[in-house]
Amino acid sequence: xxxxxxxxxxxxxxxxxxxxxxxxxxxxxxxxxxxxxxxxxxxxxxxxxxxxxxxxxxxxxxxxxxxxxxxxxxxxxxxxxxxxxxxxxxxxxxxxxxxxxxxxxxxxxxxxxxxxxxxxxxxxxxxxxxxxxxxxxxxxxxxxxxxxxxxxxxxxxxxxxxxxxxxxxxxxxxxxxxxxxxxxxxxxxxxxxxxxxxx
Amino acid sequence: xxxxxxxxxxxxxxxxxxxxxxxxxxxxxxxxxxxxxxxxxxxxxxxxxxxxxxxxxxxxxxxxxxxxxxxxxxxxxxxxxxxxxxxxxxxxxxxxxxxxxxxxxxxxxxxxxxxxxxxxxxxxxxxxxxxxxxxxxxxxxxxxxxxxxxxxxxxxxxxxxxxxxxxxxxxxxxxxxxxxxxxxxxxxxxxxxxxxxxx
Amino acid sequence: xxxxxxxxxxxxxxxxxxxxxxxxxxxxxxxxxxxxxxxxxxxxxxxxxxxxxxxxxxxxxxxxxxxxxxxxxxxxxxxxxxxxxxxxxxxxxxxxxxxxxxxxxxxxxxxxxxxxxxxxxxxxxxxxxxxxxxxxxxxxxxxxxxxxxxxxxxxxxxxxxxxxxxxxxxxxxxxxxxxxxxxxxxxxxxxxxxxxxxx
Amino acid sequence: xxxxxxxxxxxxxxxxxxxxxxxxxxxxxxxxxxxxxxxxxxxxxxxxxxxxxxxxxxxxxxxxxxxxxxxxxxxxxxxxxxxxxxxxxxxxxxxxxxxxxxxxxxxxxxxxxxxxxxxxxxxxxxxxxxxxxxxxxxxxxxxxxxxxxxxxxxxxxxxxxxxxxxxxxxxxxxxxxxxxxxxxxxxxxxxxxxxxxxx
DNA sequence: TATGAATGAGTGTTCATTCAT
DNA sequence: AATGAATGAACACTCATTCAT
Numbered sequence: 001x002x003x004x005x006x007x008x009x010x011x012x013x014x015x016x017x018x019x020x021x022x023x024x025x026x027x028x029x030x031x032x033x034x035x036x037x038x039x040x041x042x043x044x045x046x047x048x049x050x051x052x053x054x055x056x057x058x059x060x061x062x063x064x065x066x067x068x069x070x071x072x073x074x075x076x077x078x079x080x081x082x083x084x085x086x087x088x089x090x091x092x093x094x095x096x097x098x099x100x101x102x103x104x105x106x107x108x109x110x111x112x113x114x115x116x117x118x119x120x121x122x123x124x125x126x127x128x129x130x131x132x133x134x135x136x137x138x139x140x141x142x143x144x145x146x147x148x149x150x151x152x153x154x155x156x157x158x159x160x161x162x163x164x165x166x167x168x169x170x171x172x173x174x175x176x177x178x179x180x181x182x183x184x185x186x187x188x189x190x191x192x193x194x195x196x197x198x199x
Numbered sequence: 200x201x202x203x204x205x206x207x208x209x210x211x212x213x214x215x216x217x218x219x220x221x222x223x224x225x226x227x228x229x230x231x232x233x234x235x236x237x238x239x240x241x242x243x244x245x246x247x248x249x250x251x252x253x254x255x256x257x258x259x260x261x262x263x264x265x266x267x268x269x270x271x272x273x274x275x276x277x278x279x280x281x282x283x284x285x286x287x288x289x290x291x292x293x294x295x296x297x298x299x300x301x302x303x304x305x306x307x308x309x310x311x312x313x314x315x316x317x318x319x320x321x322x323x324x325x326x327x328x329x330x331x332x333x334x335x336x337x338x339x340x341x342x343x344x345x346x347x348x349x350x351x352x353x354x355x356x357x358x359x360x361x362x363x364x365x366x367x368x369x370x371x372x373x374x375x376x377x378x379x380x381x382x383x384x385x386x387x388x389x390x391x392x393x394x395x396x397x398x
Numbered sequence: 399x400x401x402x403x404x405x406x407x408x409x410x411x412x413x414x415x416x417x418x419x420x421x422x423x424x425x426x427x428x429x430x431x432x433x434x435x436x437x438x439x440x441x442x443x444x445x446x447x448x449x450x451x452x453x454x455x456x457x458x459x460x461x462x463x464x465x466x467x468x469x470x471x472x473x474x475x476x477x478x479x480x481x482x483x484x485x486x487x488x489x490x491x492x493x494x495x496x497x498x499x500x501x502x503x504x505x506x507x508x509x510x511x512x513x514x515x516x517x518x519x520x521x522x523x524x525x526x527x528x529x530x531x532x533x534x535x536x537x538x539x540x541x542x543x544x545x546x547x548x549x550x551x552x553x554x555x556x557x558x559x560x561x562x563x564x565x566x567x568x569x570x571x572x573x574x575x576x577x578x579x580x581x582x583x584x585x586x587x588x589x590x591x592x593x594x595x596x597x
Numbered sequence: 598x599x600x601x602x603x604x605x606x607x608x609x610x611x612x613x614x615x616x617x618x619x620x621x622x623x624x625x626x627x628x629x630x631x632x633x634x635x636x637x638x639x640x641x642x643x644x645x646x647x648x649x650x651x652x653x654x655x656x657x658x659x660x661x662x663x664x665x666x667x668x669x670x671x672x673x674x675x676x677x678x679x680x681x682x683x684x685x686x687x688x689x690x691x692x693x694x695x696x697x698x699x700x701x702x703x704x705x706x707x708x709x710x711x712x713x714x715x716x717x718x719x720x721x722x723x724x725x726x727x728x729x730x731x732x733x734x735x736x737x738x739x740x741x742x743x744x745x746x747x748x749x750x751x752x753x754x755x756x757x758x759x760x761x762x763x764x765x766x767x768x769x770x771x772x773x774x775x776x777x778x779x780x781x782x783x784x785x786x787x788x789x790x791x792x793x794x795x796x
Numbered sequence: 797t798a799t800g801a802a803t804g805a806g807t808g809t810t811c812a813t814t815c816a817t
Numbered sequence: 818a819a820t821g822a823a824t825g826a827a828c829a830c831t832c833a834t835t836c837a838t
Contacts, residue, residue, distance in 0.1 A: 030229040085397070088396075139396070142396065146398070147397065147398065148396045148397065148398065149390070149394070149396060149397070149398050151390065152387060152390065152391060152396060153379075153387055155378075156367070156379060156383075156384055156387045156388075157387055157388070157391055157396075159366050159367055159370050160363035160364070160366060160367050160387070160388050160391060161363065161391075162366060163362040163363045163364070163365060163366020163367065163369075164359040164360065164362045164363040164366075165359070165362070166362060166366070167358050167359060167361060167362020167363075167365070167366075168355075168358055168359050168362065170362075171358050179354075180352075180355060184355075185355055188351060188352055188355045188356055188359070189355075189356070189359050191348070191350065191351065192351060192356055192359060192360075192392065192395070193391065193395065193396055194395050194396050194397045195348070195395040195397060196391070196392065196393050196394040196395030196396075196397075197287075197338070197341065197347045197348060197351060197356075197392055197393050197395075198284070198346065198347065198348070198393045198394060198395075199345070199346065199347065199348050
C-alpha cells in the first residue's frame with residue numbers, strides 16, 4: 001500500500017471512498033458487500049484492499065475524512081463572525097447545509113457509525129467532541145459577552161443543541177418532499193434556542 | 200407458533216425479549232448471534248423460532264413492545280397536567296428517566312434500529328411519530344393557551360426538541376461517571392427551550 | 399461442539415476423518431478444499447466445523463488418532479516377543495503392513511504433516527518420538543542381552559532404522575505394480591540391518 | 598523471457614532462486630507468497646515472471662538445479678574411489694554434508710517437494726532415481742567384487758539405505774544443539790549398514 | 797412444545813498472475 | 818528488462834434457519 005499522502009491523492013482511493021459512502025448510505029454498513037463497493041467504484045474487489053485494511057477501515061476512513069472537512073468548514077465560517085447569536089444561527093444553518101449537501105456521508109456518520117464496534121465508537125468520539133466543542137465555545141463566548149444566560153451550562157447544553165440540529169438534519173435528509181425551506185427550519189430552531197418557546 | 204395473546208403471556212417469549220435486548224445493546228444487532236440470544240435466554244436456538252419469525256422480528260418486537268410502553272407512560276403522566284411548561288418539563292424528565300431505567304432498550308431503539316433495513320425504518324416510523332406528536336400536541340396546547348410563541352411551528356420544532364432531549368439521554372446512558380443529576384440536566388434543557396439562551 | 403468422548407464415538411466425526419484422510423492423501427493438504435472433504439464425507443460444509451476447529455485441526459486429529467493406533471499396535475505385538483532380532487523383524491514387518499493397510503493415513507502422516515506450520519511440526523514431534531523410541535528400546539534390549547553391538551548408539555541409529563523402513567514403506571505405497579512381496583522386502587531390510595551388507 | 602542459457606547466467610535468476618529457496622525452507626511452499634520471494638530477492642513481483650513460468654516452476658527449478666549439483670558432486674567423489682565400503686562411507690558422509698551445507702535446499706527438497714502436485718512428484722522422480730542409483734551401483738559393484746552379500750537385492754536396499762541416511766540428515770538439520778559430530782553419525786550408520794547390528 | 801444437530805448460502809479477504817508504463 | 822498497481826478467481830469459515838426426534 002502506498003503511504004498516506006499518496007493514498008489521499010490517489011484517484012482510486014477517492015473513488016472507493018465515494019462509492020463506499022454511497023453504498024453504506026443506501027444499504028447500511030452490514031448489508032453492503034465489499035463487492036458492491038468495488039462495483040460502484042468500478043474497481044476489482046482486491047483493489048479495495050490495496051487502499052484499505054479491511055471493510056471497517058473504509059468506514060473509519062470515511063469518518064475521519066469527512067469530520068475533518070466538516071469541522072474545518074464550520075470553524076472557518078464561524079471565526080469570521082463576532083456576534084454569538086449570529087454564530088449560533090450560522091452553526092445551525094451550516095450543519096443543515098453540510099448534511100444536505102453530503103447526504104450520503106451524513107447518513108453514514110449519523111447512523112452507521114453508531115452501531116459499529118466499541119473501538120470505533122470510542123475512536124469516533126474524540127473527533128465528535130471537537131465538533132461539539134465548537135458549540136460550547138460559542139456559548140461561553142456569548143456568556144462572556146453578557147448576551148447568554150450565565151445559568152446555562154455549556155458542557156450540558158452543547159449536546160442538546162447538537163441533538164436538536166442534527167435530528168432536524170436527519171429528518172431533512174430522509175424527508176422526500178421538503179415541506180419547508182432550510183432557512184425556515186434554521187430560523188425556527190434559532191428562535192427556539194435563543195428566545196425560548198415562551199412569549 | 201402460539202397466537203399473539205398467548206405469546207405475550209408466555210414466560211419464554213418474555214425471556215427471549217429480555218435476552219435479545221441485552222445482547223443487542225451489548226454487541227449490536229449485526230454482531231449478535233441468534234445462538235447468543237438463545238444462550239442468554241437459556242433456551243435452545245430453535246425455540247426462538249417458535250416465538251419469532253426471524254432475527255429481524257425480534258428487533259421489531261422489542262421496538263413495538265417498548266414504544267407502546269414508553270408512549271403509554273408519557274401520555275398518562277402528561278394527561279394529569281395542565282400547564283404546558285410543566286408538561287414540557289415532565290416530558291423531558293420522563294424521557295431521560297425512561298432511557299435511564301431501560302438502558303438496554305434505549306440503546307437498541309436509538310442505535311440499532313436506525314441502521315436496520317429500509318423496511319424496518321419505515322415500519323418504526325409510525326410509532327416514532329406517535330411519540331413525537333406528544334410533543335407537538337403539548338406545543339399546540341401552549342400556543343392555544345397563549346403561553347408559547349405563535350411563530351414557532353410545532354411540526355418542525357417537535358423534532359428539534361426530541362433531538363435535544365434524546366441526545367442528552369444518549370450521552371447520559373453512555374457517560375460512565377455521571378457529572379450531573381438528571382434533574383439538573385432536565386432543568387437546563389427546559390430553561391433553554393422555554394426561556395431561550397438570551398438573557 | 400460435543401465433548402471429546404462423544405465426538406470420537408460420533409458417526410459423523412469418523413466419516414469426516416475418513417473422508418479427509420482420503421482427500422488429503424489424494425490431493426495434498428493445501429490442494430484439498432474443505433468442501434471436497436464435506437462432499438466425500440457426505441455432510442454439509444458447515445457440519446465439519448461442528449466437529450473440528452478448522453482445516454488444520456482435521457489434519458492434527460488424523461495424526462493424533464492414527465499415531466495412537468500405530469504405536470499401540472506395534473507396542474502390543476512387540477511386547478509378546480523376547481528375541482530382539484525377532485522384535486526388529488516384527489517392527490519392520492508391522493510398519494510396512496500398517497502403511498500398506500492404511501495407505502491414505504500413511505501418506506498424510508509422511509508427506510502432508512511435514513509441511514505444516516511450525517506448531518504442527520513441534521506438536522507432531524512428541525508422538526513421533528514415542529514411535530521412534532520403540533526402536534531405541536529394542537536396540538538397548540539387544541545390547542543388554544549381548545546380542546547387538548555395544549558400539550552402536552541407539553539414540554542415533556533408531557532414526558536411521560526408522561528412515562530405512564519408512565522410505566521402503568513409502569515406495570511400497572507409491573509403487574503401482576508390486577515387484578516384491580512385503581515379506582521379501584522386510585527380510586531384505588532385516589538382513590541388512592542385523593547381518594550387515596558385508597559377507 | 599530470455600533463453601535458458603542466458604537465464605542461468607543472469608544475476609536476477611540466481612537471486613530469485615536463492616530467495617525462493619530461503620523463503621520456502623522457512624515458511625513452506627504454500628505459505629510462501631510470490632511477493633515474499635520478490636522482496637527477499639529485491640526485485641519486483643512481476644520480474645519473477647520474466648524468469649519463471651509460475652510459482653510451481655520456481656520449485657521445480659530449485660529441484661532441477663540442486664539435484665544436478667548434488668548428483669554431480671557425489672558421482673565425482675565416488676568415482677575416485679575403488680573400495681565399495683569406502684564408497685558407501687563417502688556417500689553417507691557426503692549426503693550428510695551436502696544437506697548440512699545446503700540446509701535451505703535440503704529442506705525444500707525433502708519436505709516441500711513431497712507434498713506438491715502429482716505432476717511434480719512424477720517429474721521429480723526421475724532425478725531422484727538417478728541419485729538412488731548411485732547407491733545401487735555401489736552395491737552391485739560390491740557384490741561383483743565379492744565384498745557384499747549376494748542375497749541382498751540392490752534395487753530394494755538402495756532405497757532403505759537412502760532412507761536411513763536422509764532421515765539422519767533431516768534430523769541433523771532440524772536439531773538445534775548438535776549432540777554428535779557428523780563424522781560420528783556417518784560412522785554409526787556405516788557400521789550398521791556394513792557390519793550389521795549383530796555382534 | 798422444545799431441542800440442537802445439520803444445513804448451505806453467503807462473504808470478507810488473499811494472492812498468483814497480468815500488463816500498461 | 819523491470820516495475821508494481823490492478824485484477825478476480827478461489828476458499829475457509831459463519832450463522833440464520835430448519836426439521837427429525
